[in-house]
Amino acid sequence: MIKRIAISLIFVLLSNPLLAKEVELNPDHPQRYTVKKGDTLWDISGMFLKYPWHWPDIWYVNPQIENPHLIYPGDELSLSYRDGKPVIEVNRGKRSVKLSPEVRETILDKPILTIPLSAIGPFLSKPRVVGDEVLNDAPYVVASADERLISGAGDYVYVRGITDSDSNTYSLFKGGKAYKDPDTGEVLGYEAIYLGDAETMTQGDPAKVSLTYTNREIQIGDRLLKVEDDDFDLNFIPRAPDKPLDGRIISVFDGVSQIGQYQIVVLSLGKRDGLQTGNVLSVYQAGETLKDSVSVDRKDTVTLPDEHAGEAMVFKLYDKVSYAIVMKATRAMHVYDKVKSAQ
Template structure:
């Protein structure tokens, strides 16, 4: 007859099983990928989104793994060459940072440093290039009321860098000026005007004025400057690298209303315009899920038309919100996206 095992062995086995099952439940709850690496070395070109996607099914939920260390006064940044370790913090999975001989927990905040030193949340060069070329005039600021070119020196109809222009309208004397050409208006599905696109074609500086006519000098021009082009103080085009991917605090729902540049089909790292803005609670870093409308099919028995459920097609991240609309970067696309696709708060 086999010897009976002491009771404490059985109790230990039950407890071990419970611990293992609890750990698996916690991992599932946190959304860890089944193939999440135990150890990962950061390389040049990585972004916060890329690294979060290696560990999580939902990269915007990274604060659940990258926990703040109250003993560290300043947040620690992530640099190429750093090693990330998947471990346990107070019984829950977390990622820690190995730098030299010390290990510290990561903070979900990043302070601003020179870009070459630390990884960024998203591919910032894509966003900065876009912001250099595009801006939006809010609906409450009609284009017809903005300062505009009325002529050039020696009756020139087309001007370039080094030329002087005459501009009618109010201009600040000391501000850096952008020269813009109106693009397409952004219109919501119900016909509401969300804003007007302006395309940057150059920069200028104020020289002098007489009455409501100002003289400016063109400093740079990406296209020929023409009569009726608009002049405005340049927007602050510096985009903070301190924001992190996260879901909006409130439930939002809207649509992709346009693709700047007129692209018809949308893929990863392309920029889209949304009919949601700060008045809807959007802020830089907010992540939205993109859904595509289900197809219409005919019921084979009743012959009635049925709309199939919507399909999740991608994720976008807001980087420049205005009052009524926003620009967002496509971070993931499992299908080709299109104007009219719906966006909403992701499943938490």
């Protein structure tokens, strides 16, 4: 019986390697810190912790504070110990002011974000991941005004395939590259390149559509999709995934060859893999396979070990892929580098 229990315990530990790891404080951590406007949760976590994604392990939720998971400018964070373990407690600072003689309060500040809004600037051009059938079945530009080859903001175009009379605002996209899993070859989705926004002027087949904003040329064959809500929630908590995950960087925005801090990458992991917004993954520079010039076997090769290159945090999820922002880069990263659950 004892042996059976021991084997069961070993199985549990091996099947959940993310469970037991001591929280390591930053050697230069402050004892107290007053939150300032412009701070981010990631940066504050890094002040107190060696690994910012361990924040949920030390954050003490005070049930007496409204929205205890949100942190505001003026809040004082203090490090203390409970049962020998470090915890961060919050003393809510003054966030409102009374305007005399009127009896009302004005909230001065919003909660700090997990990452700076400016850091996802490259993403705000509205890239989208879609299935091949989504673009193939979407309404499309069939003709432009005055027989122009290209159109832009202020022009109007004719569109076939608009059947929803309840919606009159759309975004325009051009089909991009396929996102493939480099290990399995599975097509995970297709890049839809954002071109601009439009409003229907008259219904019909074709419908007359006004181009209200464009950041690229609009051409015959470009597709229209309903406007996607881009009001991202940036108040998520950085944390490790609930289970071990392995994937790859399959694309990077801006077309750079080497990836650094605050660049946006596409990962071969999504909702179906159990990934969640705020999950942090470690990036490993994939070991290069080289010819062994010393071996007597002239065909012999050797694959160098993967090298840790930094961390990326997921902020936008789809079923099979996700968008992540590189929060730390200790060496150059590249497309097809590996990502694993941060420990």
